[in-house]
Amino acid sequence: MSKLLAQPKKQPKLDTTFPCPFCNHRDSVDCFIDLEHNCARVVCFVCQENFSTKAHPLTEPVDVYAEWIDACVAVNTQ
Ligand SMILES: [Zn+2]
Numbered sequence: 001m002s003k004l005l006a007q008p009k010k011q012p013k014l015d016t017t018f019p020c021p022f023c024n025h026r027d028s029v030d031c032f033i034d035l036e037h038n039c040a041r042v043v044c045f046v047c048q049e050n051f052s053t054k055a056h057p058l059t060e061p062v063d064v065y066a067e068w069i070d071a072c073v074a075v076n077t078q
Pocket of ligand 1: 045
């Protein structure tokens with residue numbers, strides 16, 4: 001029997017948890033995308049920091065997270 005038969009096809013898995021820029025916990029930030037209301041939210045379940053933005057059908061969790069980081073940087077450089 002070939003081992004190759006048992007290998008599942010590799011699916012690129014998109015990250016939905018991220019490190020928190022505030023408390024620096026790994027994978028403590030979760031992303032929720034609500035396409036019914038066209039909004040998205042990231043929230044850290046450790047320090048409760050969160051961020052909301054608009055979402056569209058192509059929005060990925062990583063996009064929301066990146067926007068949050070951008071917003072943090074913008075605040076820090078003001
Ligand atoms: Zn945090």
